[in-house]
Amino acid sequence: xxxxxxxxxxxxxxxxxxxxxxxxxxxxxxxxxxxxxxxxxxxxxxxxxxxxxxxxxxxxxxxxxxxxxxxxxxxxxxxxxxxxxxxxxxxxxxxxxxxxxxxxxxxxxxxxxxxxxxxxxxxxxxxxxxxx
Amino acid sequence: xxxxxxxxxxxxxxxxxxxxxxxxxxxxxxxxxxxxxxxxxxxxxxxxxxxxxxxxxxxxxxxxxxxxxxxxxxxxxxxxxxxxxxxxxxxxxxxxxxxxxxxxxxxxxxxxxxxxxxxxxxxxxxxxxxxx
Amino acid sequence: xxxxxxxxxxxxxxxxxxxxxxxxxxxxxxxxxxxxxxxxxxxxxxxxxxxxxxxxxxxxxxxxxxxxxxxxxxxxxxxxxxxxxxxxxxxxxxxxxxxxxxxxxxxxxxxxxxxxxxxxxxxxxxxxxxxx
Numbered sequence: 001x002x003x004x005x006x007x008x009x010x011x012x013x014x015x016x017x018x019x020x021x022x023x024x025x026x027x028x029x030x031x032x033x034x035x036x037x038x039x040x041x042x043x044x045x046x047x048x049x050x051x052x053x054x055x056x057x058x059x060x061x062x063x064x065x066x067x068x069x070x071x072x073x074x075x076x077x078x079x080x081x082x083x084x085x086x087x088x089x090x091x092x093x094x095x096x097x098x099x100x101x102x103x104x105x106x107x108x109x110x111x112x113x114x115x116x117x118x119x120x121x122x123x124x125x126x127x128x129x130x131x132x
Numbered sequence: 133x134x135x136x137x138x139x140x141x142x143x144x145x146x147x148x149x150x151x152x153x154x155x156x157x158x159x160x161x162x163x164x165x166x167x168x169x170x171x172x173x174x175x176x177x178x179x180x181x182x183x184x185x186x187x188x189x190x191x192x193x194x195x196x197x198x199x200x201x202x203x204x205x206x207x208x209x210x211x212x213x214x215x216x217x218x219x220x221x222x223x224x225x226x227x228x229x230x231x232x233x234x235x236x237x238x239x240x241x242x243x244x245x246x247x248x249x250x251x252x253x254x255x256x257x258x259x260x261x262x263x264x
Numbered sequence: 265x266x267x268x269x270x271x272x273x274x275x276x277x278x279x280x281x282x283x284x285x286x287x288x289x290x291x292x293x294x295x296x297x298x299x300x301x302x303x304x305x306x307x308x309x310x311x312x313x314x315x316x317x318x319x320x321x322x323x324x325x326x327x328x329x330x331x332x333x334x335x336x337x338x339x340x341x342x343x344x345x346x347x348x349x350x351x352x353x354x355x356x357x358x359x360x361x362x363x364x365x366x367x368x369x370x371x372x373x374x375x376x377x378x379x380x381x382x383x384x385x386x387x388x389x390x391x392x393x394x395x396x
Contacts, residue, residue: 012202049220055209060218095225105133109173
C-alpha cells in the first residue's frame with residue numbers, strides 16, 4: 001500500500017490528485033491491473049469528475065453544500081461537522097480504476113479528486129494496486 | 133479491459149446493462165474473481181438497483197432531478213450540465229461485483245445500470261476482471 | 265466469497281459491521297490484498313463513516329431522510345419504499361478496502377456500516393477477498 005499526503009486549504013473543496021496518483025502508479029511498475037484510491041477520513045472522500053474546467057469542482061462543492069446544509073437543528077453530533085460526515089457517505093470513501101500500460105485509465109474529461117468537507121487539514125490517501 | 137457501448141435516449145435515464153455485462157464476463161472465461169464496471173464520463177455513472185419494476189429507475193431519475201435541479205443561478209460551469217456533474221459524483225463512477233461460476237453475483241432484485249445525466253449520447257463502459 | 269447476516273431493527277439505520285467483517289478477513293487467512301464488502305439488496309447499501317460517536321450514524325440517517333423523503337406524490341413504484349431505492353443508489357452497493365497484516369485498513373475514526381433504508385429485515389452482506 002502507498003500513501004499520499006493532501007493539504008486542503010478550505011472547509012469544502014475538491015483537490016485534483018490525478019498527477020500524484022498517476023505518479024505513484026508509474027513508480028509501482030505495475031502495468032496492468034486495478035487501483036483502489038481510498039480516503040481514510042470520515043469527513044472527506046474520493047470522486048472522479050471533470051478537471052478541465054475548475055468551475056465543475058466549485059459547482060459540486062456549492063451544490064452539495066446547499067443540499068446537505070451545515071446548520072440543521074436536528075444534527076446530534078456535537079462537532080459542527082455533521083454535514084461533512086453525510087457528504088462523505090454520499091460521495092464515498094474510494095474509487096477504483098483500471099490500470100493499463102502503467103497508467104490509471106481515465107475518460108477524456110476525468111480527473112481524480114480528494115473531496116474535503118471539513119478542512120482545511122492535512123489528509124492522507126491510500127493507494128493499493130492489484131496486478132492482473 | 134473490455135469496452136461496452138451504451139446508447140442513451142433521454143437527458144436523464146437509467147439503462148439496464150446487466151445482460152451486456154454478464155455476456156462480457158462469460159466471454160472472458162473467468163469463473164471466480166471481481167469485476168469493475170467503470171464509467172469514463174463525467175455526467176454519468178454506474179449504479180446497482182432494482183430492475184424488476186422499471187418504475188424504480190424512473191423514481192431514481194425523478195428524485196435525483198428534484199434534489200439536484202438543472203437550473204441553479206449559482207452554477208458557474210457554462211455548459212448547462214452542472215446538475216449532471218453533481219449527480220455523477222454522488223452516484224459514483226463505478227461499481228465492483230463478485231464473480232462466481234462465471235457470472236456477476238447479484239441479489240434477487242439487483243441489476244447493473246448505466247446512469248445517464250446529460251444525454252442522449254453514445255457512451256462507453258469499461259469492464260475489468262481480476263481473477264481470484 | 266463469504267456471507268454475513270445482518271439483522272436490522274428499524275426502517276432506516278446504520279449497523280456497524282466492522283467486527284464481523286474483520287473477523288471474516290482474519291478467518292480467511294489472507295494477509296495482503298483488497299476486500300469487497302457488497303450489499304445484495306436494493307433498499308440498502310454499504311458505507312464507511314465514524315463509529316466512535318453513534319450520533320454520526322443518526323445524523324446520516326436523519327439527513328438522508330430529509331433530502332430523500334419517504335412520501336413524494338411523484339414516486340411511481342408501488343411499494344412505498346422508493347426513498348430506500350434512491351438512497352441505495354446514492355450511498356452505493358459496496359465499499360472496497362485494503363487488507364494489510366490480515367486486517368482491513370481503516371482510518372482512526374472509520375467503521376464499516378450496513379445502511380438499512382427499508383427495514384427491519386434480515387439482510388446479507390457478501391465479502392470477497394483478492395489477495396495481492
